[in-house]
Amino acid sequence: MLTEPFLTTRPEDGWDIPLLVWRAETPLRAVSSGPLGGGIGVRHWVVNATVPMSYHHDDPADHLAALADRLGLAGPGVGLLTGVDVAEVVRRVDTGVRVWATVGLGNPVQAAAPAPAAPAQRVGTVNIVAYVPAALGDAALVNAVATATEAKTQAIRELGPIATGTPTDAVTVLCPADGPVEPYAGPRSTWGAPLARAVHAAVRDGGAVPCVPWSDRRVAGRFPADRRAAERHPPG
DSSP states (O other): BBOOEEEEEETTTEEEEEEEEEEEEEEEEEEEEBBSSSSEEEEEEEEEEOOOOTTTOSOOHHHHHHHHHTOOSSSSSEEEESSGGGOOEEEEEEEEEEEEEOOOSOOOOOOOOOOOOOOOSOOOOEEEEEESSBBBOOOHHHHHHHHHHHHHHHHHHHHHHOOOBBBOOOOEEEEEESSOBBOOOSSSSSTTHHHHHHHHHHHHHHSSSSSOOOHHHHHHSSOOHHHHHHHHHOOO
16 A cells, blocks of 8 residues: 655755655555656656756756655655656545645647757656555556556646646655455556546646646745645545
8 A cells, every 4th residue: 555645845955845645555566757767667666756957967866866765765666757846746545546636737749749949947747656555566666657648638728738747747656565466457448448537637626726846936935835735635
């Protein structure tokens, strides 16, 4: 089982910067496109860390590993980065599948469109963390990433942007390491269908709120993180 995330902060560059931490009660199998702990394997934790728009670390994986060490997180895990305030995480549940998304759509792109000459400097990352309560085979884990990505894209299109996502999106799907293995996780499969619905709802609801980079919000002195989390993280 994957615990609910807890919100904490770390001191960096004179700021207290937020990050979310999930812990596995027992080691879980995971697939991830994150900069730390990407690929398929057994994972013990997940971190989704806010970074300022002035982010300057040359090696994000090393930076995330250092954050995990500072938090006392043991064993292999997954690390994600975003310019979004992770206190604004959106959680949705469907048929036992739990999904958390931090949604920044300031830099929407179509995957196959030509790259612009000058990359945008707007906050734009959608990080998705999902827990499926059934053991998924390797192919099903890969299938789950595709399903989550399709559902994310559907939500973004419904919000208005003609886009498939942003250039820096990441998906992490975790599941039990033991039990009968499910071979499929496509959008019409037993577990892929609720995964798709939960991802769609989380991204749609998270993207419906204008996204301000955490570093800009901090300077502006917006309302406290715990209030934002309560507003966007309903029980259930």
